[in-house]
Amino acid sequence: MKKKIVLKTFLPLVAFLMVFTSCQKTNKQTKNAPIYKKKYKEEILKSRDDLRSYLISSSVPGMSVCVSIDGEIVWSEGIGVASKELKAPATRETKFRIGNASEILTSYLIAKLHEQGKLDLTHSFYKYVPNFPKKKYDFTLLELGSSVSGFRDMKMEDLVKYKDLKNLKEYVQKLENDTLVYEPDTYFNDSEYNYALLGILAENIGNEKFSKLVKNQILDTLNIENTLIDYQHVIIPNRSETYYRDFIARLIKAPEVNMLPFAPTLGYLSTADDLNQLAQQILTPGFFNQETLDLFYNKHRLSGGQEVLRSFGWISTTDRFNRKLIAKLGTTIGGSSAVGIFPDQKLVVTLCSNLGDDIGELPIAKIADKFLEKLDPMKEMNEEKKSSK
Incomplete structure (x- = not known):
């Protein structure tokens, strides 16, 4: 009798432990499961609070975050929802529209073609696309990639206006007769058309x-x-719903847009994990050589000698403590993204969300600061001492 009582007490405990162990194994084997490195527990908890506050204050339905240090992911997860209507949670594999961060892929492709000797960034665009209508001034591939070529920028509503375009070639042809708004290399102005031209050039060469x-x-x-490209009428697993704000700032479903013609500049879907992996490629030579890394890191100098906060495909600047920062911000109808690279600390922070508008940027600096306080504490202390004197 005593033996039976012991077995009745013991068996449920064994069953519970087996289930718990099974769950642990499943979580470890699931690529989609969040990643939290215990060493950075405090930084992650503070950052999660910041992101949740941001979701509430900015009415962002959902987002994903990824933080890597020296090539290792220390934090990655989805927060909020990928679909408000279905109440589907955002995860690490949720694909968001990344807007202008699509230009990272274009700059990487052009840089690779340059490394392979298939083009020269200092040469005229017309050398590779001779049929493009001649402008008053010539412009180079480097000027296109650094956004100093003289082309006008795109308005958000143009995406809806051009929704009947079928491909990149039609987009390039749509604006090919526009005049330059300033002489190349005398001024800086972000223009999505720069990267459309680099995309069509890559097609010609490749x-x-x-x-x-x-x-x-x-x-x-x-x-x-x-x-991958955000194909409008194709079923794409884990693609987030897209949201927008109307004229009185109410959250609504984003209008239908065809992103295919704008692939080199606005048209990609991605995850925070993938963007982080892409960004890691410019921390050290490997995927690219050192000459290419310098191209991404060094600020472009205009013909008049002034430096702009742009390199080839990136924002090149410093943070408030004078740490080197390479960044990329992206927004489009129904999505946004942000990439921050601190090369000296080997820190990369990436964010994606399913709301795109001009109201505010994703809080990437706030997240980076939490980890930099741990990685580079003396830097912050020294700078604060200088400012207090």
Whole structure:
């Protein structure tokens, strides 16, 4: 009798432990499970609070975050929802529209073609696309990639206006007769058309569609699986719903847009994890050589001698403690993204969300600060001492 009582007490405990162990194994084997490194527990908890406050204050439905240090992911998870209507949670594999961060892929592709000797960034665009209508001034590939070529920028509503365009070539042709708004290399102005031209140039050189070139040269080489063009009428697993604000700032479903013609500048879906992996490629030579890293890091100098806060494809600047910062911010209808790279600390922070507008940027600096306080505490203390004197 005593033996039976012991067995009745013991068996449920064994069953519970087996279930718990099974859950642990499942979580470890699930690529989609959040990543939290215990060493950075305090920084992660503070950052999660910041992101949740941001979701509430900015009415952002959902987002994903990824933080890596020296090539290792220390924090990655989805926060909020990928779909308000279905109440589907955002996860690490949720694909968001990344807006202008799509230009990272274009700058990488052009840099790879340059490394392979298939083009020269200092040469005229017309050398590679001779049929493009002649402008008053010539412009180079470097000027296109550094946003100093003289082309006007795109308005958000143009995406809806141009929704009947079928491909990149039609977008390039739509604006090919525009005049330059300033002489190249005398001024800086972000223009999505710069990267559309670099995309069509890559197609001319590579004899393939832009998306295939990016896939073959960049994504497949790095084993990046969740980054692709936002094909409008194709079922894409884990694609987030897209949201927008109307004229009185109410959250609404984003209007339907065709992102395919804008692939080199606005048209990609991605995850915070994938963006982080892409950003890590410029921390040290490897995927790119040192000459290319310098191209991404060094500020462009205008013909008059002034430096702008742009390199080839990136924002090149410093943070409030004078730490080197390479960044990329992206926004489009229905999505936004942010990438921050601190090369000296080997810190990379990436964010994606399913709300795109001009109201405010994603809080990437706030997240980075939490980890920099741990990685580079003396820097902050020394700078604060100087400012107090």
